[in-house]
Amino acid sequence: ExxxxxxxxxxxxxxxxxxxxxxxxxxxxxxxxxxxxxxxxxxxxxxxxxxxxxxxxxxxxxxxxxxxxxxxxxxxxxxxxxxxxxxxxxxxxxYAECGSLYNLLHSADPQPHYTAAHAMSWCLQCAQGVAYLHSMKPKALIHRDLKPPNLLLVARGTVLKICDFGTACDIQTYMTNNKGSAAWMAPEVFEGSNYSEKCDVFSWGIILWEVITRKKPFDEIGGSAFCIMWAVHRGTRPPLIKDLPEPIETLMTRCWDKEPSQRPSMEEVKNTMNHLMKVQ
The missing domain is CATH 3.30.200.20 (Phosphorylase Kinase; domain 1)
Known part of the structure; x- marks a missing residue:
């Protein structure tokens, strides 16, 4: 029973x-x-x-x-x-009838058109979901595997939902199974250091770059997870985006700071995004 x-x-x-x-x-x-x-x-x-x-x-x-x-x-x-x-x-x-954000960005044929407003909205919604997880009591729930394949779309692609919580604990198993997450993973996670919910903020910064550029992060490094981790460990980040408004660039680069303490909280990311979308 x-x-x-x-x-x-x-x-x-x-x-x-x-x-x-x-x-x-x-x-x-x-x-x-x-x-x-x-x-x-x-x-x-x-x-x-x-x-x-x-x-x-x-x-x-x-x-x-x-x-x-x-x-x-x-x-x-x-x-x-x-x-x-x-x-x-x-x-x-x-059930998410529109599939994953990753598929929409990179795999769908023909490629769906989307605007900067869509890109910002997806990232804001992701930040809202993660800020909620981080505010859980008695302690923050860290997702640890934020990436576009784990972001699902519904309502004709306008609403974003975070999925895949199987990794939200045992990191060792997860590192073994998840070679496919290196491009979005904070350096402190794969370095095996202590890490906090700020690892999700790092991943979010990479996702923001990805939806704005519609490119796969670190694609030029090639498929090897190890090569990507090595580059990120050494401080390599995706290239800055021509003509990106300065406040968005600042938010993005703060999120992927090597020092977790220098990254904004997800609550701050959410508030900044809300503010930037009103200004546009």
């Missing part, structure tokens, strides 16, 4: 996550892989959902972390968890 009740996690605002029966889910198609697990589109209670399943025992830990983290959060810019299923083990989440 204790196992069942463990899955019923009391959420903020009194919304209860459900123990979902697998029979009640109509699985349709695989849509991709997360940092861990495979994600399928499905239908549950008449609505489109995403279900995330684990493929091996060693993913169970990341799965339980994601369940625990997502069940504590309730924010419009964070993917909503509807519930979980015991057998087979899976998470049932909100």
């Amino acid at each position: 204790s196992r069942r009740s463990a899955a019923m996690v009391e959420a903020p605002a009194g919304c209860l996550f459900e123990d979902i029966q697998y029979e009640d889910i109509q699985v349709e198609a695989a849509v991709g892989r997360g940092t861990f697990g495979v994600v399928f589109k499905a239908i549950w209670k008449g609505k489109d959902v995403a279900i995330k399943t684990i493929e091996s025992e060693n993913e169970r830990n990341a799965f339980l972390v994601e369940l625990r983290q997502l069940s504590r959060v309730n924010h419009p810019n964070i993917v909503k968890l509807y519930g979980s299923c015991d057998n087979p083990v899976c998470l049932v989440m909100e």
Whole structure:
């Protein structure tokens, strides 16, 4: 009995996550892989959902972390968890019909057009979601793997939702599995130093550069995670952007400062972005 009740996690605002029966889910198609697990589109209670399943025992830990983290959060810019299923083990989440920001930026064919206002709005929404995570009590929830593949779009691409919380704890496993995150990773994280929520601020600064330029960060260094980490460790950052308004450039470069203490808080990033978007 204790196992069942463990899955019923009391959420903020009194919304209860459900123990979902697998029979009640109509699985349709695989849509991709997360940092861990495979994600399928499905239908549950008449609505489109995403279900995330684990493929091996060693993913169970990341799965339980994601369940625990997502069940504590309730924010419009964070993917909503509807519930979980015991057998087979899976998470049932909100489905993002527009896919990831990464796909919109780099993979979609034909490439969708977007404006500077879209770029700023996505980054503001990301900052809002992360500022909320950092304000969690008793202690800040650090995402640790912010990058466009983990930012999902809904409502015709206008609303951004952060996903993939399986890494929000065990960093060692995560470093092993996540060679694909080097371009957005703060130096103190891969150096194995103590790190704080300021590592998310670093990642956010790289994402801002990426949506403004529509280029993959450090693409010219080539695919090797090690080469990117070495460059970032030595102080290499993406090139500055011609004609970028000075306040945006200042915000971006402060976010990717080598010294975490010199980076703004996510709350400050959010407020600055809000202010800059009113000024435009």
